[in-house]
Amino acid sequence: MSEMMYREALNRALFEEMRREPTVFIMGENIGQRGGSYKVTEGLIKEFGPERVLDTPLAEATFTGAAVGAALAGTRPIVEILFVDFTTLPMDQIVNQAAKYAFMSGGQGRVPMVLRTQGGAGNGLAAQHSQSLEALFYHIPGLKVVMPSSPYDAYGLMVSAIRDDDPTIFIEHKLLYMTKGEVPQEPFVVPLGKADIKKEGTDVTLITYSYMTLKCLEAAALLEKEGISVEVLDLRTLKPLDEEAILQSARKTGKVIVVHEACKRGGIGGDIAAMIMEEAYDDLDGPVLRVCGKDTPIPYNLELEKVCIPNVEDIVEAVLKIT
Amino acid sequence: MSKKSPSEKAAKRKAGVSEVPEDRLLQMYHYAYATRQFELKCMDLYRQGFIRGYLHPYLGEEAIAAGACTAIRPDDYIVSTHRGHGHCISKGGDLKGMVAEIMGRATGYCKGRGGSMHIFSKDTNNLGANGIVGAGIPIATGAAMGIKVKRGDQVVIVFFSDGAANNGVFGESLNFAAAFNLPVIFMLENNHYAVSTPVECSFGNCDLACKGTAYGVPGICIDGNDAVEVYMATSRAADRARNGEGPTLIEAKTYRHGGHHVNDPGLYMDQAVLAQWKARDPLDILRKKIASPKKVKTIEERVDRELEEAIEFARNSPQPSVDEFLAGIPNY
Numbered sequence: 001m002s003e004m005m006y007r008e009a010l011n012r013a014l015f016e017e018m019r020r021e022p023t024v025f026i027m028g029e030n031i032g033q034r035g036g037s038y039k040v041t042e043g044l045i046k047e048f049g050p051e052r053v054l055d056t057p058l059a060e061a062t063f064t065g066a067a068v069g070a071a072l073a074g075t076r077p078i079v080e081i082l083f084v085d086f087t088t089l090p091m092d093q094i095v096n097q098a099a100k101y102a103f104m105s106g107g108q109g110r111v112p113m114v115l116r117t118q119g120g121a122g123n124g125l126a127a128q129h130s131q132s133l134e135a136l137f138y139h140i141p142g143l144k145v146v147m148p149s150s151p152y153d154a155y156g157l158m159v160s161a162i163r164d165d166d167p168t169i170f171i172e173h174k175l176l177y178m179t180k181g182e183v184p185q186e187p188f189v190v191p192l193g194k195a196d197i198k199k200e201g202t203d204v205t206l207i208t209y210s211y212m213t214l215k216c217l218e219a220a221a222l223l224e225k226e227g228i229s230v231e232v233l234d235l236r237t238l239k240p241l242d243e244e245a246i247l248q249s250a251r252k253t254g255k256v257i258v259v260h261e262a263c264k265r266g267g268i269g270g271d272i273a274a275m276i277m278e279e280a281y282d283d284l285d286g287p288v289l290r291v292c293g294k295d296t297p298i299p300y301n302l303e304l305e306k307v308c309i310p311n312v313e314d315i316v317e318a319v320l321k322i323t
Numbered sequence: 324m325s326k327k328s329p330s331e332k333a334a335k336r337k338a339g340v341s342e343v344p345e346d347r348l349l350q351m352y353h354y355a356y357a358t359r360q361f362e363l364k365c366m367d368l369y370r371q372g373f374i375r376g377y378l379h380p381y382l383g384e385e386a387i388a389a390g391a392c393t394a395i396r397p398d399d400y401i402v403s404t405h406r407g408h409g410h411c412i413s414k415g416g417d418l419k420g421m422v423a424e425i426m427g428r429a430t431g432y433c434k435g436r437g438g439s440m441h442i443f444s445k446d447t448n449n450l451g452a453n454g455i456v457g458a459g460i461p462i463a464t465g466a467a468m469g470i471k472v473k474r475g476d477q478v479v480i481v482f483f484s485d486g487a488a489n490n491g492v493f494g495e496s497l498n499f500a501a502a503f504n505l506p507v508i509f510m511l512e513n514n515h516y517a518v519s520t521p522v523e524c525s526f527g528n529c530d531l532a533c534k535g536t537a538y539g540v541p542g543i544c545i546d547g548n549d550a551v552e553v554y555m556a557t558s559r560a561a562d563r564a565r566n567g568e569g570p571t572l573i574e575a576k577t578y579r580h581g582g583h584h585v586n587d588p589g590l591y592m593d594q595a596v597l598a599q600w601k602a603r604d605p606l607d608i609l610r611k612k613i614a615s616p617k618k619v620k621t622i623e624e625r626v627d628r629e630l631e632e633a634i635e636f637a638r639n640s641p642q643p644s645v646d647e648f649l650a651g652i653p654n655y
Contacts, residue, residue, distance in 0.1 A: 069467075
């Protein structure tokens with residue numbers, strides 16, 4: 001085991017997969033010479049050259065479409081969209097092309113591409129660089145959606161996403177890049193569609209993903225001191241959704257809160273809550289709660305930004321309400 | 324309409340017929356004739372209720388697909404459009420799989436899931452028709468990039484319309500292909516209408532070939548009703564691409580012989596102009612360049628027979644299994 005940062009774990013996965021498979025290549029804005037705004041692609045161009053590490057023009061619709069075409073022509077492209085906010089530019093290529101090709105062609109045309117991007121608030125980047133848009137992709141049949149919270153998961157899920165034969169939307173979080181965690185030195189994979197219990201507990205389940213996993217773990221530690229045993233289930237992959245792990249934990253504790261940074265209205269929490277109630281209603285002690293972002297664009301001012309996103313106190317308060 | 328009529332342009336053209344070997348001429352005629360008959364038969368089937376949804380005939384534009392696809396290799400790629408039957412046929416697509424797909428049958432190219440607007444034929448490296456106008460342009464550009472990553476020597480032809488040339492990805496893709504020197508041929512089928520909106524009403528500059536220049540992509544304008552001219556231009560562009568000289572934009576001027584789709588009578592089209600273009604029927608132009616009427620007749624008889632067989636095959640093919648379809652939906 002060695003300790004590394006989230007961004008280093010992603011970087012390692014890219015290096016290893018590009019060494020393993022010559023048809024893997026990556027393109028995006030400023031990912032080559034500059035190594036990416038968050039250094040995830042640092043050093044790749046030196047080893048793999050500009051033919052496999054491409055600094056693209058600022059044309060998201062076209063280079064995302066190019067990834068679809070390159071995938072159809074037998075390669076495994078990775079594209080980086082600098083902010084998830086910018087994925088609205090290539091939405092046709094994501095929703096109507098990448099997600100649909102395998103289906104529309106009766107399985108003839110597979111699109112094994114990974115769209116890497118990052119989202120979330122917390123850096124004072126305001127309304128167009130701080131969103132959590134995973135629900136847009138979650139809603140589209142044909143896409144897989146991955147949102148890791150730890151360096152271990154980031155590495156293992158990136159390897160799986162690259163090897164998968166379908167398009168994967170891989171959403172990183174800007175506040176996670178510098179976080180550290182243990183990652184084994186030997187190569188490994190984390191399969192898509194498997195949630196992970198980040199902390200076991202018996203009184204209440206917090207279902208979460210991405211950066212909010214860290215907040216849930218903090219809340220759980222505080223609650224533990226109060227004698228409340230909290231289970232933290234990190235979904236890791238939103239699609240495929242690990243329904244089994246969700247239901248198992250819900251049945252165990254009987255109390256469930258879904259926590260995510262994205263705004264509550266139309267968010268993934270509502271879907272998960274409904275699924276739990278459909279499948280495990282009799283095992284619940286009460287309604288599934290949601291602790292989510294406010295239904296507002298993200299403001300620039302620090303104090304205003306803070307109140308838009310769930311914090312540890314919000315999570316603790318919600319737990320205390322039902323335990 | 325451009326100021327220069329296509330016939331004047333054709334008269335000025337010096338490209339000799341003798342430069343194209345007879346077997347190529349016959350192949351082009353085969354594809355063009357097959358496309359013409361395919362469209363006419365499909366329109367009949369549509370009216371008889373065997374086909375649902377949209378059907379966009381390629382009538383009048385057959386020379387572009389026939390000329391372009393004959394000029395490239397079987398392992399080269401094409402990317403097609405919603406008006407894509409001609410492209411698929413000219414790339415060597417199987418008529419049975421095509422008719423069956425358009426009729427939504429289990430034996431169709433896409434198992435009845437795609438229909439007319441989404442025919443994809445992996446067996447001929449046709450990366451598919453597309454229901455979103457312009458969306459194929461970046462996909463083709465990316466296929467060319469994929470070829471480069473794999474160090475192959477294939478080229479990609481992307482067919483698209485004047486309507487698609489007003490979409491942002493057109494300009495982006497020209498730039499992208501030029502910046503990375505990609506082996507892609509942008510085949511702009513200028514049929515003068517985006518559904519019902521004429522080119523003159525939707526472009527500030529109706530010289531569409533010149534749009535490549537600003538991006539560093541050489542652009543040429545050709546008579547899209549002359550399959551030989553399309554063949555020659557595509558051959559040169561494919562040579563350039565294969566030699567690592569990058570993309571080419573070809574504006575092939577043509578005209579739809581009817582409305583936007585089978586149910587559109589095209590009443591907005593100027594009937595006099597339409598008649599002028601119909602008088603320059605791409606099949607007639609090509610037929611005149613083939614010395615042997617006997618060989619033409621042989622092709623026509625063969626195509627007619629194959630098409631009848633394809634329709635028979637499709638009509639006798641099973642509908643896709645609903646159970647199988649539902650079982651295949653992943654529980655994500």
